[in-house]
Amino acid sequence: MHNDNISANKGSSATRPVVAALNEKDLPEAERIFRIAFGTFVGAPDPELFWADRDYVYGRQRAPHVATFGATLDGSLVGSNFATKWGSVGFFGPITVRPDLQERGIAHALLANTMEQFDAWGTRHVGLFTFPHSAKHVGLYQRYGFYARFLTAVMSTPVALRQSTAGWSRFSELNVAQQNEALLSCQDTADTLYPGLDLTEEIRATHAQRLGDTVLLDGTIGIAAFAVCHYGPRSEAGADACFIKFGAVRAGASAERDYLRLLDACEALAVAVGMPNLLAGANMARHEAYRHLVARGFRTEIQGVTMHRHNDPGYCRPGAYVIDDWR
Secondary structure: OEEOOOOOOOOOHHHOOEEEOOOHHHHHHHHHHHHHHHHHHHOOOOHHHOOOOOOOOHHHHOOOOEEEEEEEEOOEEEEEEEEEEEEOEEEEOOEEEOOOOOOOOHHHHHHHHHHHHHHHHOOOEEEEEEOOOOHHHHHHHHOOOEEEEEEEEEEEEEOOOOOOOOOEEEHHHOOHHHHHHHHHHHHHHHHOOOOOEOOHHHHHHHHHOOOEEEEEEEOOOOEEEEEEEEEEOOOOOEEEEEEEEEEEEOOOOOHHHHHHHHHHHHHHHHHHOOOOEEEEEEEOOOHHHHHHHHHOOOEEEEEEEEEEEOOOOOOOOOOOOEEOOOO
């Protein structure tokens, strides 16, 4: 997810931005810039209060699988970006720049460092979520080898406790040995969808920071499906929502049935933690997963487009029962 003022100019040497890792003291200003940048872009009446009930800065900066980048001009923070590593898969964002500093090369500097990070990690599949109606955004990322592919709908529905919900557990309720076993099983499940896809650190960070919980669905061999969920105002979900940041179903003959069971379990989690709404991202290349959300009453709140480096489809393809949105 990005608001970078579409600036790819390098600027003069006297005013060229300097990029380094964000540290704790940078976070209040990084968060303020995030809100102003996106609030201004979408026309919010008070941009500084935009999405004040959720966090996309503190949680990511404190996660070991996320690399952070802060751009400064004359010693002042003016923009930031976050690169997330899910094993062999990576995505970046939110990338934000102060709205009053267009055409200063800030986005260019942030993106250059971000691409170097993915190369250093050896990330095989890299993508981003951006605005489909902005030709300038799409054009900027094309310069870095990204191609616009399918729309992603960020969808929501009021939750309802379904009587058939059974056969699932919460990561937070397991002991340490059980958690380690579950992490290995989740890694195996993700690997069936894309080689090397690994949500281990995402699950750990969500648990360690108390941003939410991970739903684990029992299968005949280990975990059939899992979903990393955020909820509450300190997370990426918002004050009144349970947000499925990533959900995956083991590839196989039972995938469709297990996907419906996973959605039931996520709704049950939302009810258990007192969240009235459930959010889920659906890339439309995964059309079976998307259609099931529509059939269950999910409606689109935000619509973006994914862009993939080298136009690699990754796990955004028919038959893959995955929930995510790369914001």
